[in-house]
Amino acid sequence: MEKLMLNISFVEENLSIEAVKIGHPKNPFIAGFSIDSREIKAGECFIAIKGNKYNAHQFIPDCLSRGVYTFIVQKEMKNKLKNVFQNCFIFPVENTVEAMALLAKAYKRLILATSFAITGSSGKTTTRELIVKLLSSKYIIHTAKKNFNNEIGLPLTILQAPNDTQIMVLELGMNHKGEIKRLSEIAEPMAGLITNIGYAHIGQLGSLSAIAECKSEIYEGINPHGYIFLNRDDAYFEYLKKKSPVEVIDYGISDFKILEDKILDGYKLRYNDIEFNYPLPGRHNLSNLAGALKVSEFYRVDRDKIPEIVENIKAVSGRSE
Template sequence: MAWTGYELAKNSDGKIINGDPDTTVTGFKVDSRYVEEGDLFVCLPGEKTDGHKFINDALNNGASGCLVSKEIDIDKRYNDPLIIEVEDTLLSLQNIAKKHRQKFGVSVIGITGSVGKTTTKDMVNEVLSTKYRVLKTEGNLNSEIGLPLMLLKLQKEHQVAVLEMGMNDKGEISRLCEIARPNVAVITNVAESHIEKLGSLDNIASAKSELLEGLLPGGTAVLNHDDWRVKNMNKKAPGEVLFYGLTGGDLIASNIGITDQETTAEVKYQGEVYKLQLPLLGKHNVSNSLAAIAVGKIFGLTINAAIKGLEDFSITSMRTQVQHHKGLTIINDAYNANVQSTIAALEILENLSAKRKIAILGDMYELGEYTVKAHMEIGDEVIQREIDCLITVGKLTEETYNKAKDLKPQKTQIYHVKDNNQAVDLLEEIISSGDAILVKGSRGMAMEKIVYALQEI
């Protein structure tokens, strides 16, 4: 897909202050380090830096032009590049993406939730890709910046777009819906993520439900029946609602079995029972797969066809990713953490066949007033399970450590360390072949460094 400078100026309510209006743009970037030949570099101001400072770097990397909102200094060696001036570069990027989406009759699926939205997005893509040409969110491009960049990759050949929608505050998903205009909404759950800013689970639920309010007329909602806050969102859906869950709904999973290699279940839909076999672990992933199967049903796939689409599913890196190294089984779940996702990871660890089961848990961020209670809850959860060793890492997990110690466990060894390096030093002393090790913490803890160290031992 290509745009001219004239088209971009028109769609962004901007004006061309330099260069040829017929200049062709073939892509969009907000980071000058990743600019390629033909890209438009969108200069976004930020808290720590400002994209306007890197215009010459972008041009040096081959940018066709730049979208700016302030005066700039272009090196004379760059021959008359396209410069479009706008009032707000982020808003203009969003408007360009919105106009681009309107050119296509593609169906858009918006997916949100406190836990599991990335895995669910990937599963929906796997199912639909058996029948359609699908554009799906790459990496973490699910924000007010990332989602427009993904939509601008929409091409004529795409039939469906599967878009993850993240949020930190009220109103953000509404804005994403204005840009993406979704036909189908999937909401996985409501948990404590972002509670520091939003204040309560009810407020988080309200912010997530903006996806339903942003559906096109007659749009379909796929909702988790097991989460009562999500279940009650059905009143906001403009059209059909499909519920999925482990306890009830239109699509129900039961008789779940978890081994070291796979998770199996029976899926019931309209009185018929189907066998589900997932090459990944955890009841929560059964729930995620039900959401994907429901979306497949909406798009004309049979239940069996949707299930078959998940047979070779591969989990995204650092999300309950099971790895094996020199007799160790490592569960790399270091991408992020809250109470719900940590409990799910502990359940996976507990169900593994291993000589010892070791949980390495780091701080959970953005929990606000719930921080102390949440970390104590995890300490209690560990001791209730068949976990042989708990290693807490960081400042906040002192609450987890203290709670676990207070319970005076007879079987579980408990340690606390200040950082990842100390955790690695301890692990080098205590681990042995046959151990299963869970590594989990919030993104800011960067606990994948522990995983990398384990792979070097």
């Protein structure tokens, strides 16, 4: 899988800004995007994020020493850094996080990839990993290397997709009302899945109903001809189903016949007429698998491959979602 070399005109056109040329940059091509000066590679574009705890603009000299010659920076930092920049292109913008979101949407369309988005109170990461394993047997899949599911991590994940990616499997996290709406509008998913509505963020939002409303924000960016997968075992299934603007595909634990409960070693299951061992324990993990299998059916994954894939699933490090 290869990354697509982009001309700086890609940034200019999608940010509606002309690059500021300083000195004599090597060439007008971009090999990728990064926000981490420790990991950035020569030829990539550094997007400097100014956060509450740190200001990545201070790491621009490090990027220059690593062969970076394209920068997206906060407009107010341009003059402060005028003696730092040398032989490079810079794009001064009002908000580098917003700029990254615009570029992510444009890049996804450029490489003709579709996306599948996952949200919910728990089980997001495990469900995402299950879906990735299953869909990878048929498609070229791209997903986050880490738990990148916020307004910085999600667009960065999109921008780091190889140009032959067919489906991006993306996780939408939430710290406040409106965040999932924002992420869904960036991801523009063809289909999505809501794992469940639980007590995570209850302190911030006050009630399960408010949490359900926030999770339903995934509908804001979903393709109007798309699909949503909903957990029919969840107390808010009917609410989410009624609110959905797209076709609903439901799933639940009753999709399985439990042949053996192996306690900490998972289950022996029958799904339709397929039997297999599932190594992840707990009914919550049955729910995660039910959703992932329903998604694999939707994307027409070869059902004969399911037993081997599921039996080799490992728990996500540090999680038992």
